[in-house]
Amino acid sequence: MLHEAIGVLNSGSASIKFALFAVDGELSPALKGQIEGIYTKPHFISKSSTGVKDEHFWNEGTKLGHLDATEYLLAYLRNQLADVQLLGVGHRVVHGGVVFTHPVRVDRNVLSALEKLIPLAPLHQPYNLAPMYLALDRVPQLPQIACFDTQFHATAPEVAQMFAIPSELQEEGVRRYGFHGLSYEYISSLMPQVDPAAAEGKTIVLHLGNGASMCAMASGRSVATTMGFTAADGLVMGTRCGAIDPGALLYLMDQRGMNARAIEKLIYHESGLLGVSGLSSDMRTLLNSDQPRAKLAVDLFVYRIHREMGSLAASLKGLDAIVFTGGIGENSPVIRERICGDAAWLGVELDSEANHAGNRRISAKGSRVAAWVIPTNEELMIAQHTLRILQAAPHRFSAEHFAPAA
Helix, strand or coil, X not given: CCCEEEEEEEECCCEEEEEEEEEECEEEEEEEEEEECCCCCCEEEEEXXXXXXXXXXXXXXXXXXXXXXXXXXXXXXXXXXXXXEEEEEEEEECCCCCCCCCCEECCHHHHHHHHCCHHHCCCCHHHHHHHHHHHHHHCCCCCEEEEECCXXXXXXXXXXXXXXXXXXXHHCCCCCCCCCHHHHHHHHHHHHHHCHHHHCCEEEEEEECCCEEEEEEECCEEEEECCCCCCCCXXXXXXXXXXXXXXXXXXXXXXXXXXXXXXXXXXXXXXXXXXXXXXXXXXXXXXXXXCHHHHXXXXXXXXXXXXXXXXXXXXXXXXXXXXXXXXXXXXXXXXXXXXXXXXXXXXXXXXXXXXXXXXXXXXXXXXXXXXXXXXXXXXXXXXXXXXXXXXXXXXXXXXXXXXXXX
8 A cells, every 4th residue: 555655747748648647765765647638629548557456538628728737637636645654745847947956946946047048948947837826825834855957968068058159148147058857867877777887887868758958977977968058959859950050040040031930939849850851740650651741850859969979979088888768669560670780889789679679788798889768757856856845854645634625
């Protein structure tokens, strides 16, 4: 029976994911789920270790919104936690700026500071903060911990965090931050057990999904990453363009009359795999298509990874291992095969049979550079941070505190 638990909320622009971890010496998954399509066709699902536990559909066209979606989750969790002491809830926050380089306990002052970072991540930050505000109003006794996607990259050398712009702009926060840090931190935490030599050496981790980036790690610490000031930089993504000459954006403003919001829509929602293919942002759809532009989109996706692989290897001055994670990285042997083929010059030799069998190690026995597939778990990373912060001051919080405020 679940007696003590840590909760995790990961609120995005169109969905809110949640997880519960039992606390019994170590954290173990007890329940997870999400409400997706909260502004279009809301769908709730929760799963335990034995499969689907609960599911609910709203009518198509229902715009549930973040407030009502969070209220629904609080009510659901209140029912699930009838005999459970909830120690606290951890939240994923995309941007911590230059101030928040470690997880922090949430209060009004912290939320006010995080609101000031909204211009740095306008499509993510407001949604990350919304459940925190609601929980602070409804259940103020509940400890909340904010964990940041940018925090892992704070260890990168100063030159790796700089743009060649006037220093006053750098001091104002216009710099390279990097993202997907919680995913990279989780992979880094596993490497000593998976590949001790690589954990102490030089590794490139590829977080490939609808959002995609790569990170160069030396002894488990970030030294360079492909995303920069925003999560639109670097690799080709589902609907995001990745690296683009800033002069091209100036051209669109001058010649097409596009304003900031039109540019934002272009680079975040209309580009990437979707924009190039004109078909889909889903890699599975593109790989199954015989349309020339679908093939071109896949080719560009792989090419940009190949380019960045060389750059990151140069930043490390060598390479001991590469790791695939994220939805595409974990589930697409075809993409992994192409990437490893392009990385042969770096010393990667693929074991094709292991790759297609879904093995953890997919490099050949004699490969100078090891290649691994490791599923990421950002929710567990957040739960670990939350438990660590709360252990110094244990807090007992029972289900009746979930009762709505009068």
